[in-house]
Every structure is written in C-alpha cells, then in structure tokens.
Amino acid sequence: MTELSKLPRQESRQDLSHHDLPDHQPMAGGIAARARAAATPPYLAGLNPEQREAVETLDGPVLVLAGAGTGKTRVLTSRIAHILSTGRARPHEILSVTFTNKAAREMKHRLGQMLGHAVEGMPWLGTFHSIGGRILRVHAELVQLKSNFTVLDVDDQVRLLKQLLQADGIDDKRWPARMLAGLIDGWKNRGLTPSQVPSGEAAVFGNGRGGKLYTAYQERLKTLNAADFGDLLLENIRLFRENPDVLRGYQNRFKYILVDEYQDTNVAQYLWLRLLAQTSTRASDVAPLTSPRSSRGEVDMQSMSGEGQATDTVLSDSAPHPTPLPAGGERENVPQISAPKNICCVGDDDQSIYGWRGAEVDNILRFDHDFPGAKVIRLERNYRSTGHILAAASHLIAHNESRLGKTLRTEDVEGEKVTVTGAWDSEEEARAIGEEIEQLQRAGNKLNEVAILVRASFQMREFEDRFVTLGLPYRVIGGPRFYERAEIRDALAYLRVINSPADDLAFERIINVPKRGIGDATVQLLYDHARKQRMSLAAAARAIADTDELKPKPRGTLRGLMDNFDRWRMQSQAMPHTELAEIVLDESGYTEMWQKDRSADAAGRLENLKELVRSMEEFENLQGFLEHISLVMDRDGGPEEDAVSLMTLHSAKGLEFDNVFLPGWEEGLFPHQRALDEQGRAGLEEERRLAHVGITRARRRAKLYFATNRRIHGTWSTTVPSRFLDELPADNVEITESKGGSGWGGSSGYGASRFDNLEAFGSSYSTPGWQRAQANRSRGGFNEAGTPYGAGGASRARRAPLTIEGELIAKSTGTTSDYSLGDRVFHQKFGYGRIVKIDGNKLSIAFDKAGEKKVVDSFVQRA
DNA sequence: ATGTACAAGATTTTT
DNA sequence: TCTTGTACAT
Numbered sequence: 027m028t029e030l031s032k033l034p035r036q037e038s039r040q041d042l043s044h045h046d047l048p049d050h051q052p053m054a055g056g057i058a059a060r061a062r063a064a065a066t067p068p069y070l071a072g073l074n075p076e077q078r079e080a081v082e083t084l085d086g087p088v089l090v091l092a093g094a095g096t097g098k099t100r101v102l103t104s105r106i107a108h109i110l111s112t113g114r115a116r117p118h119e120i121l122s123v124t125f126t127n128k129a130a131r132e133m134k135h136r137l138g139q140m141l142g143h144a145v146e147g148m149p150w151l152g153t154f155h156s157i158g159g160r161i162l163r164v165h166a167e168l169v170q171l172k173s174n175f176t177v178l179d180v181d182d183q184v185r186l187l188k189q190l191l192q193a194d195g196i197d198d199k200r201w202p203a204r205m206l207a208g209l210i211d212g213w214k215n216r217g218l219t220p221s222q223v224p225s226g227e228a229a230v231f232g233n234g235r236g237g238k239l240y241t242a243y244q245e246r247l248k249t250l251n252a253a254d255f256g257d258l259l260l261e262n263i264r265l266f267r268e269n270p271d272v273l274r275g276y277q278n279r280f281k282y283i284l285v286d287e288y289q290d291t292n293v294a295q296y297l298w299l300r301l302l303a304q305t306s307t308r309a310s311d312v313a314p315l316t317s318p319r320s321s322r323g324e325v326d327m328q329s330m331s332g333e334g335q336a337t338d339t340v341l342s343d344s345a346p347h348p349t350p351l352p353a354g355g356e357r358e359n360v361p362q363i364s365a366p367k368n369i370c371c372v373g374d375d376d377q378s379i380y381g382w383r384g385a386e387v388d389n390i391l392r393f394d395h396d397f398p399g400a401k402v403i404r405l406e407r408n409y410r411s412t413g414h415i416l417a418a419a420s421h422l423i424a425h426n427e428s429r430l431g432k433t434l435r436t437e438d439v440e441g442e443k444v445t446v447t448g449a450w451d452s453e454e455e456a457r458a459i460g461e462e463i464e465q466l467q468r469a470g471n472k473l474n475e476v477a478i479l480v481r482a483s484f485q486m487r488e489f490e491d492r493f494v495t496l497g498l499p500y501r502v503i504g505g506p507r508f509y510e511r512a513e514i515r516d517a518l519a520y521l522r523v524i525n526s527p528a529d530d531l532a533f534e535r536i537i538n539v540p541k542r543g544i545g546d547a548t549v550q551l552l553y554d555h556a557r558k559q560r561m562s563l564a565a566a567a568r569a570i571a572d573t574d575e576l577k578p579k580p581r582g583t584l585r586g587l588m589d590n591f592d593r594w595r596m597q598s599q600a601m602p603h604t605e606l607a608e609i610v611l612d613e614s615g616y617t618e619m620w621q622k623d624r625s626a627d628a629a630g631r632l633e634n635l636k637e638l639v640r641s642m643e644e645f646e647n648l649q650g651f652l653e654h655i656s657l658v659m660d661r662d663g664g665p666e667e668d669a670v671s672l673m674t675l676h677s678a679k680g681l682e683f684d685n686v687f688l689p690g691w692e693e694g695l696f697p698h699q700r701a702l703d704e705q706g707r708a709g710l711e712e713e714r715r716l717a718h719v720g721i722t723r724a725r726r727r728a729k730l731y732f733a734t735n736r737r738i739h740g741t742w743s744t745t746v747p748s749r750f751l752d753e754l755p756a757d758n759v760e761i762t763e764s765k766g767g768s769g770w771g772g773s774s775g776y777g778a779s780r781f782d783n784l785e786a787f788g789s790s791y792s793t794p795g796w797q798r799a800q801a802n803r804s805r806g807g808f809n810e811a812g813t814p815y816g817a818g819g820a821s822r823a824r825r826a827p828l829t830i831e832g833e834l835i836a837k838s839t840g841t842t843s844d845y846s847l848g849d850r851v852f853h854q855k856f857g858y859g860r861i862v863k864i865d866g867n868k869l870s871i872a873f874d875k876a877g878e879k880k881v882v883d884s885f886v887q888r889a
Numbered sequence: 890a891t892g893t894a895c896a897a898g899a900t901t902t903t904t
Numbered sequence: 905t906c907t908t909g910t911a912c913a914t
Contacts, residue, residue, distance in 0.1 A: 125903075126903065126904085127903090127904080153903080153904065154903095154904080155903075155904040156904075158904095159904085177904085179904080180902095180904095199909090199910080254904095255903080255904040256904090258904075259904095290903095379901080380901085380902080380903085382900085382901065382902090383901085383902065383903080481900075481901075482900050482901070483900080483901085484899080484900090504902080538890090541890085541891080543890065543891095544890090545890045545891080546890085547890085548890095580890095674900090674901065674902085675901080676900095676901050676902065677901090677902080695900095698900055698901075699900095700900060700901095701900075701901085716901085737905080738899090738905095739898080739899060739905060739906080740905030740906075741905085
C-alpha cells in the first residue's frame, strides 16, 4: 500500500501536464517526439524528466538523491523494468537490495505490473541479509559452515550468550546477555570481526573479556553450524575477501546493482556492496593483503574501509587462486572481463533514522568518492503531499545543519494546514484523536487512509484502549510478529531439531517444554559436557543418558525424548512434512499443554499453530520451509479490512496515508530524552529527521498533538511542547483546541507565545528518573567500565575449574578417551575410583565409595 | 522442579 | 503501571 498506492494518482496528475514529458531529448524533433511519447512503454509512462533521467541513466554509478514522496521506489522499479526490456541484462544479472522483505515483495509485485506479467526468475531481489544468506549458503564450506546452517535470531543469540557469560562466571544481572548481544550486533554492523574490535570496546566486562566473549561466541556458532544475522553479511565479506575468484564471479554476474534507502545502510552492508560493485580489479580491493585463510579469517579490513591507501597492485591473471569456484549454479555465465559497474543507489539523507542501529549517513555523502564519475540526480518534485504539509516539513528539517539540502516542490494544492493540538493529558489526546477519526470516517474517508504514528510503542496502548471502547477497527503494524510468538517458536524448535540434530538453541528451547521434569540443573550438566566436548547439546544428552550422571527420573525422560526425536526423524523421511508437524506437536504433548491452559490467549495460540502447519504446505519439504523461515520469517497480513493503522514512526518509513495523526510531540518524548543525552546534537538531528519523516507520510492532512501531562511508567509528569513545534512555519500551521473538551483551554501561555514557551516551561519540566538513570550509559561507550569482574570469592570459585577444563579440552577432543584401564580418577560427585571399562569416551568406574558407575570422561580427572 | 512473591526497570528495530 | 526476571519456599 505504500508507494504502490500513489502510482495511479501520480500518473493521472502528470498526464495533464505536458511539460513533464521529456522535451529535451537530444534527437527528439516535433513529430519524432510525439511518436516517441506514443510508444512510451508502461514503465516509463508518466515519469517526470528528473525521474526519467534516473531511470534511463543506465551506465555507470548513479546516486538518486530524492526527498519524501518523490517516487524513489518507483524509479528503482522502472529502472529494473527498463533494464530488462532493453535486454541489457537478464533477471538473474540484476541485484536489487531493499530495506525490508516487505519492500522487496512490493517491488516484485510492482515490477510484475509494469512488465505485464509475473516476474519470474528474480532471485536477487531482496534485502541485504537474505541475499547475503543465500550467497553464504552456496559457499558455506569456504567459511567453514555446512550449507544447511541455521540462522539464529535475537532470542537464540541471547540465550547462547547467557550460557557463555555463565561459563565465564559473569553475573547476568550486572552484565545482561542482552547487552552483550547488542554490542556484538553493533560490532557486526560495523563490519568488525573479534580481532578488530577496538581494545577500548573489547574491555567491556573488564580485561578485554568482551572481545574474548565475542570470539567464544563465534566459535560456538561454528560448532553449532549456525550464523546470526550479522554473520550473513560479515561472513560474506570475509568470503569475498579471502576468495577473490568467488568475488569476481559475483562481480561479473551482477551487471546492475540497485539499492533502496541507501541512507540507512550500515558499514557492513556498505563494505559488502562496495566489494560487489568494485569496478577496478585492483588487488588491494579484491584480494586480501595477507594470504587467504592465513589467520582463521581475521581479515584486515582497513584496506577496505580506509581511504584507499592500500597498494595499487593490479591483480594479474596469474594471481593465485586459493580456492576453486565451487560447482553448481553459481558458475554459469561468468565472463572473464569485468563489466563497468552500474550501481544505482536511491536515498534521502533527510530520512536517515536508523543511526542508532549503525546506519551511516556518511555512506550516501561519500557516494561520488566511492564511485568515481558517479552521476547525481536529484528528485525534488513531491507527488505526495499538499503544499502546507510539504512546507511545514521542509521548514522543520531545514533546522538540521548536517544535510545535503534539497528544495522540494509540489504542484499540488495548498490543502489544509498542518494542525497542532494541545491536550491536557495523554488520555484526552487519545480521545480527541478518536473523535477526529470518527469524523473523518463520517466524511467518507477510509480508515485504511488513517494512521497514527507514535514515537515509542508504549504510546500505543492508550490508543488501543480508546479504539476498543469506540469499536473502531485498528491494526498495529510492527508489533510482535507471527514468528516471534512463543508457540510458533516452540513448534519451529521441534522441527529444527528434527531437521538438524545439532541445533542446540532449538533443542534447549523445547527440552522442558512442555514441562517434563528436566530442569536447569540437568540442562546445565548437558551444557557443560557439550561445551567441553565441543559437541551439540543433543549429542551430550545422548551420551549422558547412558551414564549415571543423572538421577533415574530425568535420565528416563531424557532418553525418552531422544527416542522420540529419533523416531520423528525416521518418520520425516516417509511422510509429508505437514503431517509430521502435526504428529510431533501431538506426541510431544505440546498441543495438549495449550489445550490445558486456561488463559485467555491459549485458543489463539492453538489457532496460530494450525496456521503454521497450513503455511508449511507451500513448501516442498521441511528443509525448504525452515530455510525460508530463518531468512524471511514474515507473514503477509491477512485480508485487508478497513482499519486505522497504528505504528511507530520508524515503521512508518516508506508508507503514506491521506490522514496522519502524530501524537506525543513533547520534549523528552519527541525528541526523545535518551537520544538527546546519548547522541547530543546528532541525536537531536536524527529525531528531527524522524519528525520530518512523520509529517511527510501525510498526503492530505497532518495532525500534530501534544499533551501537557503524560503518564510515563505509571507516574504522571508535566511535559513541555516539543521544540519541533516551534520550528514549524507559522503560515502553514493552524493551532486548534483539543476537541476532547475537558481540561486544557489553551490559555496558559502556549496560545499567547505560540510555541515559544519552551523556556517558560523549561524549568518546571523534570526529567523522569528512569531517563536520568540511563543517561550516562552511552552506546558503545562502555570503555570506562574497565573494572575486572569476578574478583569476588563466589565467581572465583566458579572460574577456577575452568582452567582445569581448559586443559581437558586440549586433551580429549577426540572421540576416544585417552584413559586406560586401571587408571585412578577423581569425580566431583562420586569421589575417587578406578576405571574398569572403557567404551569410547564413556568410562565405567569402580568408585571407592559410590560403587560402579558409568561416566563420561570429561567429568573425571586423573587422581 | 516448580510455583510464587517481590524488585527493578521500562526508545526506536530489520534481518 | 505493568512486565519481566530473580530469589525463595514448597
């Protein structure tokens, strides 16, 4: 519904204005021009000269700088259509990356419409991550993975890190695994492998342990044959750097590269892109300076990210080919000469709102440096919003200092002024907005054309409450997604374990779900063993179930569970995967667990499970389904019913609506206090861009609100109207009174001095405690936290055995034990004993006190 | 191993 | 305020 819905509008409007047609074509005379216009293919129809230039400039690098509502995505889509229909490239030779899977799907859909048929064979249209993942799967063995690797999501990631922290004796309370996950994520966004993390940042957790944990994490991922989302790109970069042949294969393959939302690309994405779009065959760009795979993948990325200070050695034909190009589909049609790179990036520096997630606006600012000879095309004609809305947004964003600067214009009517409404409190705000929406509805507006964009998701609740009482249909966009729901993840975990027994995170997730009496202690035991032996949890479970490490009860259930999995795995060969899923959910007792559950959402969860099984039908087999899940996990919204959309400003990116409500324009909330505290001026500017994005989502009406009192986490605090309100141009704004009626009359200073009351309120405004508390924790600024943790006795006690274990790892990674019959050994639980039988790494030991027991060798040490 | 009582902490979010 | 996670009792 985003850019798509504007297409007809745009065309019809432009049909009226002849001056929009390209009248300055070099060879175009009068008749010829008309003949040409008549023959205009659908994908060029109705483009203005700016847009048309962006579509038709096919050779060499192009940067399209475009403001909101200027048809950016349309340009990209038309460009693909143009490339295809002029026969310059075949679908699989075009690489097009977008920001979300949704955007990718939409582009495919639009492309189909433009070309008049379904778009077949467009395998390289997608997001960075899914494309990166695909390439990684093809060349998995080159990065020491198996091609059926699993992709961990945040939840898995955090649980894995929690275990690593625990093993390192680090208290999860003080240093939550989530924090480490965030850090590692940030490092990966910046394209940093463990060895490249600046020592200051690696010192998090004390003593450079942050860096060590990162290393341990990556190692664990490898043994689990897993990658996290960051790896999908990072490992890709490594792959390209270490295997110039592979890289060249892709460089030659992709004749056209297109990137949407370039302003929101992060460093890793940038590096990845630059490698692919490299025009030169300079060794410094293509080949690593060190010999390939010399140091287990710790690639020196300076030469890539730096300013090209590396040597300009030309890669000769006789350059070493460290790894042969793998056989398979990737091999076809790889010409020897490298074509000039036709990369086209589309973006708007004023819409960069993901800086906090590692996006680098610099990427867009540096474009012509990175791609010499780049053509920069500006799209400044806005087709979306009316005059007042556009003027308000432009005036606001002009307050930002660091920006390229664009002057958007519209030929649309002035329309209604942007309104600013003050409410007494957030409740009244919700009430007022509810009423206005009902009014709009009565006036014949579709609810689909109404959106409420909030800064933070806690603001949503009040609107939901209000809409429920009003009986107004609404949908929350960007809420917990289908695949994030616990029941879906549980079910998937079962299937994942069946598909790949080594999937630890999945196994751990369901080992005691439904409750079957395998508690933390047991899991911990399994985990210790798994890590010591560098094996998967499932393998550890199997090994330990045969010994006396566990009490009979958990041992029995564990063995039963493993038997179940064996059986399911057998059955998976014989029956359709949907049927298997039903059997598994049934026999595991998972369905039963929810059936017994008396809580309100249990029914919905069962429904979701059914939906999951249904969605599996589209796939040929379990493997295919799971691969899809790990990369795209996304569900198309059901049938589109008429409803108000409720979402955060961030998830509104790329969308547009006739009527947009923007509540909560108050200091502290918007701009958000934390952004201000942590990022200072840069933070403020990003917030302002967010405000700009918010206003420019509106086609006909933009309605801003602020409340004088807001309840933040239960306590009421008085708030001050946002400074952004002051920055709006008076001529395009109308100040209205809250129609909620009750409290706020507009008399208290706000009306009189318009928005200049900031100072007046400033003193009375108090920063809520939680904001102040968080204030000095800057992102990436944990450098100062150099206090070595674990000096206390308790954690010492836990860490001490680690050293011993460390030695054990070195000794007993092999499958067979290097103990011999008759050796005296010591066991933590059973004490001293003598080995009487050896079966692989399972030892039978006659203990002095405890009698004869079967034990895995990693649990004993020489006495 | 599991249920319950209490304390802490609470932007934005895509793979 | 309300959710989430941890400490403690059963």
